[in-house]
Amino acid sequence: MLSIQEALGGNSYPGRGILIGRNEEGNGTYVVYFIMGRSENSRNRIFSKTEDGIRTEAFDPSKMVDPSLIIYHPVRSYDGELVVTNGDQTDTIRDSLAEGKCFRHALMTREFEPDEPNYTPRISGIVHKDGSIALSILKSADGDPACCCRYFYEYDHPKAGMGYLIHTYQGDGNPLPSFKGEPTVVSVAGGIKEYTEAVWQALNEDNKVSIYGLALGDDGTCEDLIINKHE
Numbered sequence: 001m002l003s004i005q006e007a008l009g010g011n012s013y014p015g016r017g018i019l020i021g022r023n024e025e026g027n028g029t030y031v032v033y034f035i036m037g038r039s040e041n042s043r044n045r046i047f048s049k050t051e052d053g054i055r056t057e058a059f060d061p062s063k064m065v066d067p068s069l070i071i072y073h074p075v076r077s078y079d080g081e082l083v084v085t086n087g088d089q090t091d092t093i094r095d096s097l098a099e100g101k102c103f104r105h106a107l108m109t110r111e112f113e114p115d116e117p118n119y120t121p122r123i124s125g126i127v128h129k130d131g132s133i134a135l136s137i138l139k140s141a142d143g144d145p146a147c148c149c150r151y152f153y154e155y156d157h158p159k160a161g162m163g164y165l166i167h168t169y170q171g172d173g174n175p176l177p178s179f180k181g182e183p184t185v186v187s188v189a190g191g192i193k194e195y196t197e198a199v200w201q202a203l204n205e206d207n208k209v210s211i212y213g214l215a216l217g218d219d220g221t222c223e224d225l226i227i228n229k230h231e
Contacts, residue, residue: 001185008202013172016086018125020133021163021188027218034211041065046228047210052077059230085124111148117175132156139178163188193225
């Protein structure tokens with residue numbers, strides 16, 4: 001199990017990332033989502049709250065070039081389920097739940113992003129009503145867009161003080177190399193604001209853009225925090 005600094009501190013460009021885990025007390029679930037950017041268009045974003053989660057918005061609308069892959073709802077809730085993703089598949093999963101279907105069913109209809117030559121993976125997570133969690137990554141077969149590889153990781157009883165981190169890229173590059181292997185096991189410590197700030201500090205200063213942290217208590221309480229580089 002790595003500290004969040006060990007997991008992210010040496011990586012200049014993990015891209016977008018999802019972390020889901022249990023707090024130290026074992027009575028709540030933490031969800032953290034972050035975005036990074038190399039281009040002016042990607043960096044020109046902030047997180048804002050919505051009725052059922054958060055969305056990305058342009059910090060300066062006059063500088064927005066192409067919103068297709070960078071404006072979406074990263075976090076949405078539905079009927080006690082919490083969905084977090086790095087793209088518009090959040091809505092695909094939410095709509096699937098509303099139809100009585102599941103996380104996996106929704107993602108079988110999607111694939112990686114069409115941003116040749118990177119073919120950025122779609123990463124997704126869900127916190128179920130019973131506290132179990134799942135993560136997924138949809139990515140090309142080593143850069144070959146003819147094949148979409150779909151991976152699902154399900155955790156029935158996450159341990160207290162332990163989280164699972166998945167992000168889009170192994171690191172910087174051209175093209176950007178997709179994340180490989182199982183989600184990274186990381187330690188979870190402190191309150192949600194303290195922990196979110198720790199993840200934020202571990203991210204590369206030049207490339208980080210925004211981060212969102214959410215604590216879901218087993219008793220129904222919730223606490224969250226948004227940090228935007230532009231604010």
